Amino acid sequence: MMDLHSQSLTELKAGLDRGDFSSVGLTQALLDRIDRHGADLNAFITVMGDAALAAAKRADETRAAGGGDVLNGLPIVHKDIFCTRDVLTTCGSRMLENFISPYDATVVERLAAAGAVVLGKSNMDEFAMGSSNETSYFGPVKNPWNLECSPGGSSGGSAAAVAARLVPAATGTDTGGSIRQPAALTNTVGLKPTYGRVSRYGMIAFASSLDQAGVITRSAEDAALLLGVMAGFDERDSTSVDHPVPDYLAGLSGSLKGLRVGIVRQHFDSGLDDATGKAVREALAVLEAQGATLTEVDLPNLDYCVPTYYVVAPAECSSNMSRFDGVRFGHRAADPEDLLDLYCRSRGEGFGEEVKRRIMTGTYVLSAGYYDAYYLKAQKVRQLISDDFNKAFASVDVIAGPTTPTPAFKLGDKTDDPITMYLNDIYTIGANLAGLPAMSAPCGMVDGLPVGLHLVGPHWAEESLLRTAYQYQAQTDWHLACPEAYR
Amino acid sequence: MSLDKDQVQHIAMLARLQLADDEFAQTVEKLSRIVDFVDQLSAAPTAEVVPMAHPLNQAQRLRPDKVTETNDRDAVQKNAPSVSDGLYLVPKVLE
Numbered sequence: 001m002m003d004l005h006s007q008s009l010t011e012l013k014a015g016l017d018r019g020d021f022s023s024v025g026l027t028q029a030l031l032d033r034i035d036r037h038g039a040d041l042n043a044f045i046t047v048m049g050d051a052a053l054a055a056a057k058r059a060d061e062t063r064a065a066g067g068g069d070v071l072n073g074l075p076i077v078h079k080d081i082f083c084t085r086d087v088l089t090t091c092g093s094r095m096l097e098n099f100i101s102p103y104d105a106t107v108v109e110r111l112a113a114a115g116a117v118v119l120g121k122s123n124m125d126e127f128a129m130g131s132s133n134e135t136s137y138f139g140p141v142k143n144p145w146n147l148e149c150s151p152g153g154s155s156g157g158s159a160a161a162v163a164a165r166l167v168p169a170a171t172g173t174d175t176g177g178s179i180r181q182p183a184a185l186t187n188t189v190g191l192k193p194t195y196g197r198v199s200r201y202g203m204i205a206f207a208s209s210l211d212q213a214g215v216i217t218r219s220a221e222d223a224a225l226l227l228g229v230m231a232g233f234d235e236r237d238s239t240s241v242d243h244p245v246p247d248y249l250a251g252l253s254g255s256l257k258g259l260r261v262g263i264v265r266q267h268f269d270s271g272l273d274d275a276t277g278k279a280v281r282e283a284l285a286v287l288e289a290q291g292a293t294l295t296e297v298d299l300p301n302l303d304y305c306v307p308t309y310y311v312v313a314p315a316e317c318s319s320n321m322s323r324f325d326g327v328r329f330g331h332r333a334a335d336p337e338d339l340l341d342l343y344c345r346s347r348g349e350g351f352g353e354e355v356k357r358r359i360m361t362g363t364y365v366l367s368a369g370y371y372d373a374y375y376l377k378a379q380k381v382r383q384l385i386s387d388d389f390n391k392a393f394a395s396v397d398v399i400a401g402p403t404t405p406t407p408a409f410k411l412g413d414k415t416d417d418p419i420t421m422y423l424n425d426i427y428t429i430g431a432n433l434a435g436l437p438a439m440s441a442p443c444g445m446v447d448g449l450p451v452g453l454h455l456v457g458p459h460w461a462e463e464s465l466l467r468t469a470y471q472y473q474a475q476t477d478w479h480l481a482c483p484e485a486y487r
Numbered sequence: 488m489s490l491d492k493d494q495v496q497h498i499a500m501l502a503r504l505q506l507a508d509d510e511f512a513q514t515v516e517k518l519s520r521i522v523d524f525v526d527q528l529s530a531a532p533t534a535e536v537v538p539m540a541h542p543l544n545q546a547q548r549l550r551p552d553k554v555t556e557t558n559d560r561d562a563v564q565k566n567a568p569s570v571s572d573g574l575y576l577v578p579k580v581l582e
Contacts (some may be wrong), residue, residue: 102568195543196545304527306524307524325503327570328567332566341578342578343503344505348505356510361518364522368570377529377531378538380531380541419521433542434542435542435543
């Protein structure tokens, strides 16, 4: 039998169903691996050993009694942005260093109700603001493919844990690429659903019109399995959309014959690393060989994506972060002189550099005299960007290209200049601005570092993205590659 | 530098953020770079464009005005830095 840690969620599910092993055995095996590798990678903020074993025991009992839902006994990890009842939920920040959530996020609740066993909470950029995991108060996560490299961010802990085979799947959140970019840099599958597809209730807010919960897994099939549980209307999230949830697993079958794949010329321009571009072109050729047709599409306002994002996201961030006042929960400065001092010092001490920078950028673009020039202007450009995608999707089913301009970069390489770091999300941000579903799937290696194929679809087209990735994975084995030290 | 020290000080006050001295100098420089970067938006042709209100063009959903939550004050206040008899404590506001 294959080692338990090297099996996908789908394979583990079959093994549990056959009775090859118990959930307790599986959970213990993975907890042992986390114990062995967790510190090197710094992928976890909290490991929930006892709670996980207790949940696994319950899952085994349920199964023995002939019951058990679709994820019964299967181990997962939650990004530490999801509120988990009675468990530390830090969002990677000193501000929430001691925050024990009094309730579960809807995502946490749904996965638990389906029988998932939560092994712990993964490390992340502070309040999901970052693309390298270096803004975490708990230190950067290391990339299992090269410990000197960043795993990407902000869902870097989730991506590193899945890539290093510490857990078969993890939740993540994506505001500008925070699921897809780390997935690309760690050779994992990352799916960001349509805005409104998965509930944001209990998911600590960064930029509410862009944030969306999703998954990081080892295969498109595993992503389909988890999305089926997470997706669906939730009245507790006012932006949740009541739209039918299809059977994502059933949607995986069917050939790519006739699939219209759009290619954006600017995606392959000078900003893209040559070897990364070559790997992506080879992946496109695989899709073509399976019967897909490739067509060039134009996104004329593409260059405005990153500047638009860096007005809209900080603006919403500054508003969301105003809840941290040092009064009701979160960090409070010692011996405040007065109420103003309490606010200013609690926030000054509790937030890290990048979070403060974004709060200030947002405060500036929303302030009197600048609102029209920045915020309103950005929301107009955002509409143009969204219109561009709509026009493109009139003639293609999915847009394919690179997820990132380069493979993983060294930790420390981009910390001096915020703009260099921001440009790392150049291909992924558009999907968030337009609320579109998008995913990244492993498609090659450059000097031992993974490359991701980025797929974007029209609203609610998760099924066609998952099918494209699934059929691609049926023909290729990039997604099976594992760093040597973690085999 | 598109922003000067006074402007950054003003923004920090609006945002209720105290910055350490060394942090402050860096913030002026980096914030200026971000503002310069997003300034390129001014060239975008948006004359007739209606600003986006929702990525899926959805209207805000309303719920019936009914009590649905129970009072969890004690559970919620476990996370508060300073409480007494169910009240949040802050420095004296009125003399």
